[in-house]
Amino acid sequence: MGRLFNIKQLKLINKYALRDFSRSYKKLWVVTSTLFVSLLLLSLTFSIKEALNSEIENNSKELLGGDIQVDSDIDPLPSAVLQKLNNLGKVSSTIEFATMLSKKGESPVFTELRAVDNNYPLYGEIETLPQGASQKIFSSSQKPAVLINESIQKLLKVGVGEDVVIMGQKFEVAGLVSSVPDLAESAVFGEFAIISMDSYEKFGLSSGGSFLDHKYRIKFSNLDKIQEQESIVNSIIAYDDRIKTRLPGQSGRSLNRVIDNFSNFLNLVSVSAMVIAGIGISNTLLSFINQSNTSIAVKKSIGFPSSFIQTMYFYEIILILIMTSVIAYLIGVFSPLMANEFLPAALGINLQPSFSLLGFLNIFFIGLLVVLIFSIPSLYSISEIKAASLFRNTFNPVSLNFSFKNIALLTILVLFLTAYFVLQTNQKLYTVLYFVSFFGTMLIFYGVSRLLMALIKRSYKFSNNSYRIAYRNIVAKKSLAPIMTISLGIGLTLLLTLSFVANNLKKEISDSIPSLAPDLFFVSIDKDVKADLESYIKKIDPGADIEFSPMASASFISINGTPIEEVVSQNNRSAWVVRGDRRISWSEKPKPDNPIIEGKWWEPGIEDELYISMDSRAAYDLGMKINDKIILNILGRDVTGTIMNFREVDYRDISINFAVIINKAFANKLPYEYVGTLKSELPSSEILAMVVEKFPNVSAIKIDRILKQVSEVLNKVFIAVTAISLIVIIVGLIVIVSAVLVQTTFRRYNNLIYKILGVDFPTILKAMTMEFALIYGTLILFALSVATMSSFLVVENALQLTWHFDFGLALWILVSTAVVSFILILLANRSIFSPKVYPLIRNE
């Protein structure tokens, strides 16, 4: 392909390629099918991601619920400030807090309750069943009403018109909330309810303590000067650092992050599938070239240069790429309509298909890079076909051309493909690591196949016909070993790794955590109620294990004089510790389950100095050091403290843990409340029901319910992830079947000779089984080793859990893959089992 062609030659290439393609398309089905499957996965990922992002962008005001949102956390805005905001447009006030919803005879439900005023929502609508039920919560003539979501309805077994109790006050269920315009995660995944602001104030529900969250959304009267009005809002609230604003563009950030992470995973799986498809392309193309060797030699003898023939075949591959990428892209374009069916209705998201030329070119370009990488060694083998062979009437099969020039070209293309993916993702390091491991694993599996061939050559040659045939097939030049090891090895490694990680995580949530975790987690307990609550629980169950910790709210202002926003990036793993309000606690002595790993604990009784103990992992992520000076804003007052030590905090058991602990003597001056945990032999639902009845303002989370929810979500995610990674195995199997099919002529000939020599069908079948068992056995040894190592690294380091090996799971995956692969290989080989003798005798 090294020389340039003139227009007439290009036309000729086009004519020959089209003619050859239309008459040989059956031989290219592997290239077509594997390319299509991997491009389709890529296209679906891109299209759905684009549709989600554009939906979030187009509905950013609905998702935020206003043109701007002011968040004042625990304290409401002073009325003077509120008045100033009212001058800018329509203001909607909401208060969010966690409380218990109960019904006689049912276990109370920990609920995210939102109190809203008459202006809510400023954008979009609350969708309810029955329709218009949202108006009932504002009606003053009727008894107080609440809108609940479907999850509460199921847990409390409560219907529309029935009563539920919130903090001792009866509310009638006016309807079910199916979606709210401003994204409420609890509306989708947890328990969520809405009452009116009037009810909230009238019944004094403001005992949410430090968990109250006041939000004010504004719809500007003048939409022409939005930026100017945003500045006015910022100047109005500038008097207090703790009051923050949010703009519509920031409303879907957490959702965007989830979408980015998941689509990045899908992209990597797609490109893995595509690279394995590339192996199939390379193999199919090479066998196609070998089958066409006389035609190529004739063309050369007539005067066509190798470059012309190479370009012609490459053009055919490009035609396939164009066709498959167009179809895959078109399916991808309309996939958001299908995705709508699977998205939770409460999200209120309606994805729309959208066509973009750039989107198509993106998919085509990735496909082109993969096709180039894998077709170059095959196409350059054309130069090894000599026209002189036509006189000798013998043709030696050509092999992949890995000249120095080709290796350099391939390296550049692989680097380019990696860079292209890396530039498109936010997780650049992970993407680079994935590509390095992927290509590294490919090389390992290639090495494994060569090792198997070398070992078999050196091993004892059993006097068994089946073994001898299997041996010859494995060590033969056209052995299935390399292609089967690489194609199946990569997919199997990916599937095993993901399954091991998922299984370890599921085990942790279903077995380890429940055995350590408390049954109930009390939030925001008034300090005046704490003693009564404790004694009441002790009365119910004297053996109950109860632990309470004091708690106050604080926010990080600076580290060593540098504002916290400048020190910590948005992507920092521990940014959550210093972002916004953080609950802190205090203690005179270190907790036994929080060992100090650096620094010293403070002397008791020092009231005037603020000493800080930090979670060691957060401190490491945030670049904190012992003796660093931290400014914390505690209840509106900036206080400078010194970091005295780092603790190793294990959050896994869901006991009371704080990232930040301060000295008790200093904290004694602060107003505070309590959080607590309870572990009891009695059913937690019964204790909770009794506690909520006696103390209506106490809220508690049932840990088993949370673990069940997390487990359900994780199960769904891992089923999806495993199903997607199966695509890599499917593509691998197509590649293996194609490799088997292209060898059928060669194998049929061999079997024919064996048949003439007296070898029967069972011997040939046994030989095939042995061949498969030897190759598969070797590849699973390495797939299992790589998967075990990588899952161990992920589980122990990234997830910080204890890694366990699940023999049953590994066996199930390996056996089922073996069965499917072997059946497919047998089916692909069915024509070689009973070859006819006469073609050999007639020299056909």
Added chain:
Amino acid sequence: MLMLMAGLEKPTSGQITYQDRDITSYSEDKLTDFRKKNIGIVFQSFYLIPNLTALENVLLSLEANQQYGLEKDAENLLTEFGLSHRMHHLPSELSGGEQQRVAIARALINKPKIILADEPTGNLDSANSESMIDLLFDYTKKSNTSLVMVTHDSSIAKRCDRIIEIRDGQIV
């Protein structure tokens, strides 16, 4: 010997000259060009391209030489060779004799200066052999083309102007 004459192989020693030009020093590209312009090859096993029709196989030779729009010439030549009714058939649909006639037409269509024929009748029965040889000799004579033929058949060899007998790699 034919491979060397066609410029498909390079000699380990000695020279091959064509019209006083030493072709052994030619590059691969120049040899390809030389072959396109001067040489037509007829093989013992015909070597037609299986997925091209008889006409397309003949046109292939013209197109390799960047001569386009000469379908009529190819059709005329095939008609002259008695294949007017087989032009649009694939090689698998032709008899051995018909296939070899297409192969000869492919070698001649470009009006080469030399035809190299490697046992052109080796795969044919005697009746087909005779008509094939007649065709080859008549046409080369008519078009003033040199014919270099390798054959084991002494009756065919006798029809040539010059015979070089090679036995065990040596000129006898």
